[in-house]
Amino acid sequence: MILKTNRKSLVEQVAEQIEQLIEQKHWKVGDKLPPEMELIEEFDVSRNTLREAVRALVHAGLLETKQGSGTIVRSTSALDAALKRHVKKSTMLETLEVRLALEKQAAQMAAERRTESDLIDLEVCINNCKEASAKKDLEQFISSDIQFHKTVVAASNNQLLIDLYENMTEVLFSFVQDFMTIEPLFPFEQGIHLELFKAIQKQNKESAAAYVENDMEVLKESIIKILKE
Amino acid sequence: MILKTNRKSLVEQVAEQIEQLIEQKHWKVGDKLPPEMELIEEFDVSRNTLREAVRALVHAGLLETKQGSGTIVRSTSALDAALKRHVKKSTMLETLEVRLALEKQAAQMAAERRTESDLIDLEVCINNCKEASAKKDLEQFISSDIQFHKTVVAASNNQLLIDLYENMTEVLFSFVQDFMTIEPLFPFEQGIHLELFKAIQKQNKESAAAYVENDMEVLKESIIKILKE
DNA sequence: CCAAAAAATTTGTAGGATGATTGGTACATC
DNA sequence: GATGTACCAATCATCCTACAAATTTTTTGG
Numbered sequence: 299m300i301l302k303t304n305r306k307s308l309v310e311q312v313a314e315q316i317e318q319l320i321e322q323k324h325w326k327v328g329d330k331l332p333p334e335m336e337l338i339e340e341f342d343v344s345r346n347t348l349r350e351a352v353r354a355l356v357h358a359g360l361l362e363t364k365q366g367s368g369t370i371v372r373s374t375s376a377l378d379a380a381l382k383r384h385v386k387k388s389t390m391l392e393t394l395e396v397r398l399a400l401e402k403q404a405a406q407m408a409a410e411r412r413t414e415s416d417l418i419d420l421e422v423c424i425n426n427c428k429e430a431s432a433k434k435d436l437e438q439f440i441s442s443d444i445q446f447h448k449t450v451v452a453a454s455n456n457q458l459l460i461d462l463y464e465n466m467t468e469v470l471f472s473f474v475q476d477f478m479t480i481e482p483l484f485p486f487e488q489g490i491h492l493e494l495f496k497a498i499q500k501q502n503k504e505s506a507a508a509y510v511e512n513d514m515e516v517l518k519e520s521i522i523k524i525l526k527e
Numbered sequence: 528m529i530l531k532t533n534r535k536s537l538v539e540q541v542a543e544q545i546e547q548l549i550e551q552k553h554w555k556v557g558d559k560l561p562p563e564m565e566l567i568e569e570f571d572v573s574r575n576t577l578r579e580a581v582r583a584l585v586h587a588g589l590l591e592t593k594q595g596s597g598t599i600v601r602s603t604s605a606l607d608a609a610l611k612r613h614v615k616k617s618t619m620l621e622t623l624e625v626r627l628a629l630e631k632q633a634a635q636m637a638a639e640r641r642t643e644s645d646l647i648d649l650e651v652c653i654n655n656c657k658e659a660s661a662k663k664d665l666e667q668f669i670s671s672d673i674q675f676h677k678t679v680v681a682a683s684n685n686q687l688l689i690d691l692y693e694n695m696t697e698v699l700f701s702f703v704q705d706f707m708t709i710e711p712l713f714p715f716e717q718g719i720h721l722e723l724f725k726a727i728q729k730q731n732k733e734s735a736a737a738y739v740e741n742d743m744e745v746l747k748e749s750i751i752k753i754l755k756e
Numbered sequence: 757c758c759a760a761a762a763a764a765t766t767t768g769t770a771g772g773a774t775g776a777t778t779g780g781t782a783c784a785t786c
Numbered sequence: 787g788a789t790g791t792a793c794c795a796a797t798c799a800t801c802c803t804a805c806a807a808a809t810t811t812t813t814t815g816g
Contacts, residue, residue, distance in 0.1 A: 366809030
């Protein structure tokens with residue numbers, strides 16, 4: 299067996315350290331990093347080396363540099379940026395289908411594993427939706443609706459699934475939010491919320507999956523209709 | 528209205544161009560890029576700028592630089608590297624569950640959309656598996672088995688789904704391949720192949736999904752058993 | 757106090773110099 | 787002829803200095 303030469307380049311070492319500092323919340327999203335000169339001293343590397351490391355993270359979507367101003371943290375995960383770029387090359391329907399796959403699985407797992415605390419979280423979301431619906435506040439309804447679906451996925455307790463789902467949802471809604479009015483979906487979505495909640499509460503896998511599929515089918519139809527216009 | 532400064536940094540422009548050249552197969556995977564000095568002339572930028580662009584793509588996993596040798600193309604998609612890094616922080620079971628979600632959905636879509644050509648592809652895979660099984664060639668069986676599953680997903684005709692599935696599968700098998708013997712799964716897997724094929728042939732969504740779920744459940748059990756040892 | 761000008765700060769780009777690693781060649785040795 | 791050694795050339799890695807461009811802060815003049 300040949301051992302891999304484990305010598306990483308200085309640039310990669312620095313990039314890794316910065317990534318870790320971001321992940322460990324030493325620098326949070328929105329924070330400004332110290333200027334290059336300070337980082338050079340801190341990491342004890344040349345300006346070129348530091349800049350290459352920073353540039354790698356900028357390209358990956360974790361950092362953003364502004365000439366004359368500084369470097370700020372944009373995201374804690376490189377997956378976000380990579381997925382977004384990749385998904386941009388896909389169609390909206392493809393994205394929707396993947397999201398369906400993830401949420402269906404998540405709903406089943408949520409039905410199996412949900413805790414009492416998960417149920418409480420879901421109830422909060424449902425109430426927020428009702429409230430928004432009563433006030434006819436479309437914006438709040440949408441955000442509460444997304445929150446409900448995310449909470450279902452969170453109850454699956456699978457972090458990878460949660461991360462992927464979050465991305466699919468984000469991309470999808472940034473696609474449609476500009477020209478979509480979800481008003482006709484108000485009553486329908488509310489019905490789904492309650493039924494899905496009950497299924498998860500009763501730990502009924504099959505019916506949870508069925509409700510998600512139903513929900514997605516309606517969303518799909520509505521998107522197809524919009525696309526035709 | 529203030530127009531956003533649309534001026535991308537030189538580095539990003541160069542990185543984008545290189546990315547495009549890779550995507551357009553001008554430089555294929557395994558190819559060696561021209562040395563820095565030539566690229567500097569070609570793009571008409573400084574050494575620093577070019578190096579930062581290349582470094583960004585190296586970090587993204589598209590390129591690999593070897594001191595003294597050159598820079599070669601490693602991959603055509605940044606998603607690969609990002610997913611791999613992210614998935615490494617997840618557990619094997621989490622990955623398996625996501626893979627199940629994707630394949631189940633893919634099998635259903637395959638059942639709906641499969642063409643005659645898809646069926647032929649699947650039959651080829653099944654025959655390869657049979658052949659490997661008869662020869663007791665474990666390596667060939669595994670690769671044929673993976674090929675079968677990939678072909679099912681390919682029949683879904685959803686490129687995003689295909690890309691994600693490919694990654695999940697790759698990571699998963701790089702996890703287990705070292706210490707796993709799939710021999711006891713031989714007959715079981717073959718049964719699944721045939722049943723799943725029939726379901727897709729008959730365009731029976733539900734039963735296709737059921738077979739995939741069944742398959743994954745067995746795989747999961749077998750991985751759990753291995754992990755306990 | 758306010759607004760314009762100046763200065764300081766910070767990232768962007770350029771170019772050069774030296775070191776380290778790799779791949780290959782020539783040559784001596786056996 | 788095979789093998790090992792010394793050397794050389796190509797290439798990337800790192801460091802350095804200098805200046806440009808954009809932004810922020812400070813100073814200044816009214």
